[in-house]
Amino acid sequence: MSSTDKFILHWLDQSRSHRILWLFETLGLNYELKIYKRTKEFRAPKELEKVHPLGKSPVIEIIREGKEPLLLAETGHIIQYVVENYDTTNILKTSTPEEKELVDYYLHFTEASLQGFLVALLVGQIAQTKAPWGTGFLVKLVTSGINSQYFQPELLKSLKFLESQLAKKSTNQYFVGNKLTGADVILSFPIIDNLFSNPARASTLSGGEVNLVRDFPNLHAWTENVLKLPSYVKTNEIIDKKLGSKL
Template identity: 35%
Template sequence: MLIVHHLNQSRSQRVLWALEELNMPYQIIRYQREPDMQAPPALKKVHPLGKSPVLEDNGHIIAESGAILEYLQERYDKSHQFRPQEEIDKLQYRFWLHYAEGSLMPLLLMKLIFSRLGKPPVPFGLRTLGNALGKGVQKAYLDKQIATHASFIESQLASRTWFAGEHLSMADIQMSFPLFALLSRGGINALPNIAAWTKRIEMRPAWQRAIQQGGPFEIPGD
């Protein structure tokens, strides 16, 4: 039996969605975030980094969303339904699998961190300075970078239904978390192609089942 170590409001939602798309049976071990939004120490008993998601299968402990999704596709997607076969689509597939966490998500994480420098747990006496610093970094660097990435993704989705061709693939599942984060905290309103893509996701029965299994999925803004 596949076991998913699932942290609420986290990247592990992607793994639940992938398993539902694959119609694979699995067990969920649930963890709740600490008051500071960090993962609980219990996750370090599963993997030394103490992060989620973690997948257990046949004695293997697999961490990192992209690695988990590739493992599931290679091992359980016997009909290659969730990996494209055309060469041009394969290139897109590989790009988006790595781009999601390698390029886009670090910017969105920094955006979240700098937007909270004027709030607890930052010490009270440093919050005014932290707020000014956070706003300055966002205006001078982060917002421009995020806008560039948003424009790039928006243009890519203008000519295709999914990220790696005309069918949903693991690349879409990998991109789901950062794009929901982009819509939540990116500060950009006019992204119709990305918004339409998220609506297509939310209409999929497997996504809906994953939400029922994993619990409410809302990525906090700033």
């Protein structure tokens, strides 16, 4: 790690990569942003496969003097590596081993548990709109059955769990300790981008009975706090300016 290292972020619209842009902004890193637009099928464009074989975003490259560039994928892994190696002034680093362990837990929980239920529900929604002529009713019946049996209760269980984690803290502004950490960064995509930014969709995804603001007041307070953070505001402004539209 050196202060001359440079970063390239391969950023895909409406994706998990937005939080890596927020990470870079928060840490004040020297980065180049490469923007990719989704196809009409809402997939990543093929060019991303030239960067990493899985063709997903986020992917980052770290350009280091005298060494091969380092290619990193997986949001949790990227956050962990970048904070460990480049957060030299402890902006996101925790102050105790217990807090560090909790951040690591959230880095895994978010992608390994929570995001899977959300992706399944979002894909189910898309499936209903893409059903071949005459099969819409059947597709809706099948996806709704699977959702209500499995994905919706699991999503709600995860949200209740996160709500209770915040409720038992002295501050509901951050998930770990009393400051911003990688836990807040990774959770921003499922909680803010997928859910709180679109309450109507969130209600449909969770089976129609959920009112996020009413049922999850601590997650709501946390969301409001993140939305006001200067680094988060700046991150959205950067993209608005580049794309000429809101995400």
